Amino acid sequence: MATQVRTRFSPSPTGALHLGGAHTALFNWLFARHHGGVFILRIEDTDMERSRAHFVEEILEALLWLGLDWDEGPYFQSQRLAIYDDFIHRLLKAGAAYCCDCDPQELEARRQAALARGDKPRYDGRCRERGLPLGPKTAVRFKTPQTGITFWHDQIKGHIAFENQELDDLVIRRADGIPTYNFAVVVDDITMRVSHVIRGDDHISNTPRQILIYQALGEEPPLFAHMPLMLGKDRTKLSKRHGALPVLAYRDRGILPQALTNYLARLGWSHGDQEIFSREELIRYFSLEHVGKAPGIHDDDKLLWLNSHYLKETPPEELGRLLLPFLAKEGIHTDDAVKAARVAATLNKRAKTLMEMAQAARFYYLDPWPYDEEAARKHLTPGALPVLREARERLAAGVELSEEGLTRLLKDLARDLGVKVVEVAQPLRVALTGKAASPSLTELIPILGREETIRRLDFALRHLGA
RNA sequence: GGUCCCAUCGUCUAGCGGUCUAGGAUACUGCCCUCUCACGGCAGAGACACGGGUUCGAGUCCCGUUGGGACUACCA
Numbered sequence A: 001m002a003t004q005v006r007t008r009f010s011p012s013p014t015g016a017l018h019l020g021g022a023h024t025a026l027f028n029w030l031f032a033r034h035h036g037g038v039f040i041l042r043i044e045d046t047d048m049e050r051s052r053a054h055f056v057e058e059i060l061e062a063l064l065w066l067g068l069d070w071d072e073g074p075y076f077q078s079q080r081l082a083i084y085d086d087f088i089h090r091l092l093k094a095g096a097a098y099c100c101d102c103d104p105q106e107l108e109a110r111r112q113a114a115l116a117r118g119d120k121p122r123y124d125g126r127c128r129e130r131g132l133p134l135g136p137k138t139a140v141r142f143k144t145p146q147t148g149i150t151f152w153h154d155q156i157k158g159h160i161a162f163e164n165q166e167l168d169d170l171v172i173r174r175a176d177g178i179p180t181y182n183f184a185v186v187v188d189d190i191t192m193r194v195s196h197v198i199r200g201d202d203h204i205s206n207t208p209r210q211i212l213i214y215q216a217l218g219e220e221p222p223l224f225a226h227m228p229l230m231l232g233k234d235r236t237k238l239s240k241r242h243g244a245l246p247v248l249a250y251r252d253r254g255i256l257p258q259a260l261t262n263y264l265a266r267l268g269w270s271h272g273d274q275e276i277f278s279r280e281e282l283i284r285y286f287s288l289e290h291v292g293k294a295p296g297i298h299d300d301d302k303l304l305w306l307n308s309h310y311l312k313e314t315p316p317e318e319l320g321r322l323l324l325p326f327l328a329k330e331g332i333h334t335d336d337a338v339k340a341a342r343v344a345a346t347l348n349k350r351a352k353t354l355m356e357m358a359q360a361a362r363f364y365y366l367d368p369w370p371y372d373e374e375a376a377r378k379h380l381t382p383g384a385l386p387v388l389r390e391a392r393e394r395l396a397a398g399v400e401l402s403e404e405g406l407t408r409l410l411k412d413l414a415r416d417l418g419v420k421v422v423e424v425a426q427p428l429r430v431a432l433t434g435k436a437a438s439p440s441l442t443e444l445i446p447i448l449g450r451e452e453t454i455r456r457l458d459f460a461l462r463h464l465g466a
Numbered sequence B: 001g002g003u004c005c006c007a008u009c010g011u012c013u014a015g016c017g018g019u020c021u022a023g024g025a026u027a028c029u030g031c032c033c034u035c036u037c038a039c040g041g042c043a044g045a046g047a048c049a050c051g052g053g054u055u056c057g058a059g060u061c062c063c064g065u066u067g068g069g070a071c072u073a074c075c076a
Helices: A017-036 A053-066 A081-093 A104-117 A181-191 A201-217 A246-255 A258-268 A281-284 A300-313 A317-331 A337-347 A354-360 A373-379 A382-396 A402-417 A420-431 A441-446 A452-462
Strands: A004-011 A037-041 A072-076 A097-100 A140-142 A149-154 A158-163 A170-172 A196-198 A225-226
Touching: A004 A017, A004 A196, A017 A037, A017 A053, A017 A196, A017 A225, A017 A258, A017 A281, A017 A300, A037 A053, A037 A097, A053 A246, A072 A300, A081 A140, A081 A181, A081 A201, A149 A225, A158 A170, A170 A181, A170 A258, A170 A317, A196 A201, A201 A225, A246 A258, A246 A354, A258 A281, A258 A300, A258 A441, A317 A337, A317 A354, A337 A354, A337 A441, A373 A420, A373 A452, A382 A402, A382 A420, A382 A452, A402 A420, A402 A441, A420 A441, A420 A452, A441 A452
Parallel strands: A004 A037, A037 A072, A196 A225
Antiparallel strands: A097 A140, A140 A170, A149 A158
């Protein structure tokens, strides 16, 4: 009988969830969902100094926004201290760990000295055989075997091996009683029965240490899969300075969650030539075998392309609803979802984000003046007076505000005035939208309405001194 | 410095020894469509890091070089 697939995502609340974190969360989630397994959320908040409660809230919010729901948790390491202590004592009793009262500052000084000498900075094991009791000022170190090789078959990278002598006796419990990362992770993954540890390959060098702890505990290690890191444009680990924003910043920018998950899924993973994946397809096709080994560089352009794809695919009614909060940010406070849907339908092919869409939608709600300077200079000239006047008259006379009616109006106007269609369209466009580029007049005028259209034409006429 | 990981168009990638004069996507350029801008359609340019092997045959396997990255804490 195959054992149940159980994966976990374990962020530390020392900052917002960023793209890299979302990437590994997604892969864990997809793997669990693909296998009908369990996805666990665990908050690694043992760093009391840097952990903040509000980051926990933000991380959960971001995961939920992305649609990455968890089946168990969130567990908090800070609430599991008694469990870690049990395992510490197991190790102590077995002689696989020992207490150490070396002064941290001294240790740091020795580290620096070794570095300066060009030596490998490693703990010299001076407390190893001292048999110190566990006291209030003692840390606990793991007794790393000094010979032999620790290896595993990585589900993504293949066979990886480390010589044990490269490793030193790491602290697994700090003097303040809090376990360190490498130890807490192992205890958690054991007790939560995690079957697959899928994480960034910056954790590869932690893996042999963790495997050694499993062995000392007499436990079977889970399967490891180290996925390639996401790098910034300068090819270093992705961070704020690459413009890699927190996940929620993408939401606030008007990126759709489907676009972001699609983007993240295709970074480091592929399914033939397919680029667009529904959530169901992602779950159906995802597998570790098709995760690549090479790191990927974050490319905002590709994200934007996917976002515009999903913007085009989203039904206008939904798009209108999504647009409302972005309109508000433009100072347009409306709850008219019907109008917003009509507006969105004219803009969904012209914007890459909801934020852009809201900016482009301003003229539907606000007076288009003052006009864009260059647009007005070019198109709102005295020569345009007849166009504006005639258009105003015919609109007032009751030209039908339909696609066909307005198309005919533009053509007739051009013919009757002896100019090209573009020469009637552009002045009208600037008069109505304030800009030289906009959705088609035949679709924007019906939304503006007859009265408002005429009002704007009158203003333009007066602007030209008519 | 040490250890480990990685290496196909600028970027994301397909490729699991012959079907590769290397495919798709994005970005870029041009043309078409067109009331503008987009969208869409078509076309173009653009890569197997280098050197050795193995093999009848290597982008694909092995070794080395170079390059890049990660880690190197009583952070996670």
